[in-house]
Amino acid sequence: MGTVMAAKNLRAVAVRGHERPEIADPEGLKALAQWGAEHVDKSDVAGLSLFGTAGIVTSQDRVGGLPTRNWSSGTFEGAEALGGKRMAETIRKERDTCYACAVRCKPVVEVSEGAFPVDARYGGPEYETLSTMGSYCGVSDLEAVARANQLCNMYGMDTISCGATIAWAMDCFEEGLLTEEDTEGLDLHFGNAEALVTLVERIGRREGRFARALGQGSERAADILEMGHDLVVAVKGREFPAHMPQVKRGIGLLYAVNPGGADHTSYEHDTSYLGYPERMAQLGMHDPQPPEVLNAEKVRFVLYTQYLVHSIDSVSLCKFVYGGGFQLYDPHQYAQVVRAATGWDVTLWELMKVGERQLNMLRAFNAREGVGSEADTVPSKLLKPLQGGASDGVAVTAEEMTEAKALYYQMAGWDAQGRPTRAKLAELGLSWIDIGHRA
Secondary structure, eight states: HHHHHTTTTTOOOOOOOSSOOSSSSSHHHHHHHHHHHGGGGGGGTTHHHHGOOOOOOOHHHHTSOOBBTTBBBBBOTHHHHSSSHHHHEEEEEEEESSSOSOOHHHEEEOOOSSSBOOOOGGGGOOOHHIIIIIGGOOOOHHHHHHHHHHHHHHOOHHHHHHHHHHHHHHHHHHTOOOTTTTTSOOEEEEETHHHHHHHHHHHHHHHHHHHHHTTTTTHHHHHHHTEEEEEOOOOOOOOSSSOOTOOOOOHHHHHHHTTTTTOOOOOOOOOOHOOHHHHHHHOOOSSSOTTTOSSSSHHHHHHHHHHHHHHHHHHHHOTTSSSSSSSSBBBBHHHHHHHHOOOOOOOOOHHHHHHHHHHHHHHHHHHHHHHGGGGGGGGGGGOOOSSGGTTTTTTOOOOHHHHHHHHHHHHHHHHHHSOOOOHHHHHHOOOOOOOOOOO
16 A cells, blocks of 8 residues: 555545544443543553553563564563663653543654754654664664654655664675675664664665665565575565564464465464453453464464454554453453444444455455465574574474464365355355456
8 A cells, every 4th residue: 555655656645524423322432431541550551551562672572572683583682772661761752642542652752962863743663663673673772763763754664664674684784695885885784773774764765776675675675686585574575573473373374374464463462362361252262372382273363363353453443442452442342332333233243254354355355466375474584493582492383384374274264275265255245256266
């Protein structure tokens, strides 16, 4: 979507309405809103209120789940310098919020002096940005990461893909595949904060052949520059977010099979099954599994929570506020708020089927465009053992991913190529979709 908009020189689409929507059950909706406001501090979103997503930098590091130096390690010696507590003590100016939200998880940072000025108008870096621009690149300078975040917001660039692509380039530089002549004068050793910020701006401004290549993302840059393919950490051209399959096995499967490539926001993370069994039971899952396993029950967990999250996406609700894990409201309350707003006598099961329809339509689109199971892979770098910290020596295996993928396809009602079958499309009322099934 962003690429299409960029090709049209389109920055945003703004729509303004002039009528208030009618609410089917205003009192019911008000009661749910009041319940949420009263329970923020009692729920597991309280940490988001305090530090935003930046608060999990140090906890991810402790369990060996903070991607470092382009996924060579799961621990970073500079994690504390990038964390939410440090941000709150130094550069954070205030907490912002989406309209009327009681969580207030959005950091606003400001830096008025020094090499990396930051304007509060551009918000502040979240966990993913602190990781991709920080630990991925071996950079522990919080002000530099905040500046890189601002530049991405100014130029309309995704911070995950941008930071991860620069981390790939740094890895190539460390391996001797790139020189300063190739990088047009930049010393891209891990940890060079000034080079990080300079390169983000060059990519945004499309300055020079090297920056233009990186602007295509790491997978295409490897093709353009003809090197470093084995150092790319992406699926379907989409760079990995900062959640590691080595310590959350289900997310490795999710990254592989997700129609749009690696996306940490399209299911409930592995930690939710063990951590929130009562909420998982609302989705029909009663056998909690630890994060480090990838068995049949974990595959089912990935699929069912995908249905839930795709459904929540369809309704346009916040996944920090509604969900099956740490969120403020549980799945049953999700169904309640839809009923209160719309007046539809809808059940949680029916909402889950909405999510299943969306997922199958996305896979059907891929199938129509010729994208099949061969694209549902994990990058080779994940097969190498991590170094240091709690995840030292841990690696993903190709065998476990292949087995889990086949089981996932079967549970989803797809064929061996990962395409929705005619029967599955018919069950979901999608028989009108033609992806060229053979007789």
